[in-house]
Amino acid sequence: MFVENKSIPSTDLGGGVIRKVLAYSKNLMTVELHFEKGAVGAPHSHPHEQIGYIISGKLVYQEEGQEDKILGTGDTYYVAPNVVHGVQILEETKLLDIFTPMREDFVK
Numbered sequence: 001m002f003v004e005n006k007s008i009p010s011t012d013l014g015g016g017v018i019r020k021v022l023a024y025s026k027n028l029m030t031v032e033l034h035f036e037k038g039a040v041g042a043p044h045s046h047p048h049e050q051i052g053y054i055i056s057g058k059l060v061y062q063e064e065g066q067e068d069k070i071l072g073t074g075d076t077y078y079v080a081p082n083v084v085h086g087v088q089i090l091e092e093t094k095l096l097d098i099f100t101p102m103r104e105d106f107v108k
Contacts, residue, residue: 005032015039016089021106029102035059035089043086048099050079057093062086 003023011019016036023030035041035057043062052061058072064084071077079085 041087055094
């Protein structure tokens with residue numbers, strides 16, 4: 001299986017956030033996110049494990065019980081299931097998020 005990024009529609013989530021669901025199976029999902037400078041990924045939690053990779057840009061990563069951390073191009077973060085986390089975008093940013101299992105709520 002392969003997925004050509006150019007053929008996937010974007011979903012405008014509002015507030016300067018655009019999401020593209022890339023390749024996925026029931027056990028694994030990749031999602032590309034584009035954030036405008038000043039956008040916010042509001043604090044939230046979900047039952048999925050998540051790894052985020054910052055393709056480009058800079059953000060403040062926030063996680064329940066942890067100090068806020070500024071991350072930039074090439075940095076990654078891990079989110080355990082049900083942990084509250086969010087981001088504040090310092091400059092235009094592109095992320096690749098990986099979830100296990102896949103986020104059914106992203107494809108409904």
